[in-house]
Amino acid sequence: MLMVGLTGGIGSGKSAVSARLAERGAVLIDADVVAREVVGPGTEGLAAIVDTFSARVLGPDGTLDRAALGATVFADEPARRRLEAIIHPRVRARTAELAAAAARDAVVVNDVPLLVEVGLAPSYHLVVVVQTEVATRLERLARDRGMDRAEAERRIAAQADDARRRAAADVVLTNDGSLADLHAAVDALWDSRLRPYEANVRQRRAARPERLALVEADPTWPQQYARLAARIRHALAPADPRIDHIGSTAVPGLAAKDVIDIQLTVPRLADADGPLAQRLADAGFPRLPGDWWDAPRPPSSGRWPKRLHGSADPARPVNLHVREADSPGWRYALLMRDHLRADPDQRSAYLMLKRELVASVPDGAAYATAKDPWFDEEQLRAEEWAAQTGWRP
Structure with a gap:
């Protein structure tokens, strides 16, 4: 229904x-x-x-x-x-x-x-x-x-x-x-x-576009995120979890794939299963099957597990990342977003890389993997920035 x-x-x-x-x-x-x-x-x-x-x-x-x-x-x-x-x-x-x-x-x-x-x-x-x-x-x-x-x-x-x-x-x-x-x-x-x-x-099915192209920054992305976050919060009430807009659509002026990335914080990753997953699915955010994790970045090692949900709305692609509070993947998503927001030079460099990869690496999975070397270096820059500014997630 x-x-x-x-x-x-x-x-x-x-x-x-x-x-x-x-x-x-x-x-x-x-x-x-x-x-x-x-x-x-x-x-x-x-x-x-x-x-x-x-x-x-x-x-x-x-x-x-x-x-x-x-x-x-x-x-x-x-x-x-x-x-x-x-x-x-x-x-x-x-x-x-x-x-x-x-x-x-x-x-x-x-x-x-x-x-x-x-x-x-x-x-x-x-x-x-x-x-x-x-x-x-x-x-x-x-x-x-x-x-x-x-x-x-x-x-x-x-x-x-x-x-x-x-x-x-x-x-x-x-x-x-x-x-x-x-x-x-x-x-x-x-x-x-x-x-x-x-x-x-x-049918508890996420709508996943066959091909996603890089589009120019949409000034309504934050507003779209706000509506989605409010819907998620309503579905999980009376709990009041932390919900964040992450990824490229959360960085003003940055071209991106037209997918809203959202991070939902849970105390323990096991809390993402059972009733929480069911309530998200009822609200139109079904869980994607399989095991999901984030690629580790130096100095961390090992995979960073998470749960991933999509959107049942065929006109609004969403990646809903459910991550454990204070875990490496959780912190990394917030740090990368905030550093790119704060550093226009790195934002420009990332945009240039994106445009080059879209032209040469059309496959989505290969596109994501091709960005890894840049992000390995970006994490080091971001950590230096965090230490200098006193940034906290």
């Missing part, structure tokens, strides 16, 4: 996206519909609201008067928090029930207007944001909902802005064109990413 979070600002066209995904076969859970359900007539949620805010929030027929409730909490922050404490846990519980009832191979799409605002992004395998220019949204709100401009602007301003939504988004669907254009984008997302991603999660 794949859990997808879908959000977008008011008037963005999010409902059109959710409807198209449902047409393609997704199981749709609409947070607004669930929120109304959990405070419907005769529910514990409605009783709790009346107990908290009195019967003045009820209409003549005994149902919730949303306008009266809104007037009560709109300008009263403590009152709004009390209302959220009633509604949000019940929405989460009902959403979990609906998701559990879906088929094992379902793509479950959670349509949540305030997904970003309430910090839900890490709980999904993938977050899709529908983005539309504000002018277009204002026009749609006036045309489709009869909303005057001042009210529309107030509602837009009350939600997260586009930059904040993009930071939480694994996928941004731009909806400034026609409905046909939007449907085409949704269909492409469904066919090329969501369905394969679901199959990979269910």
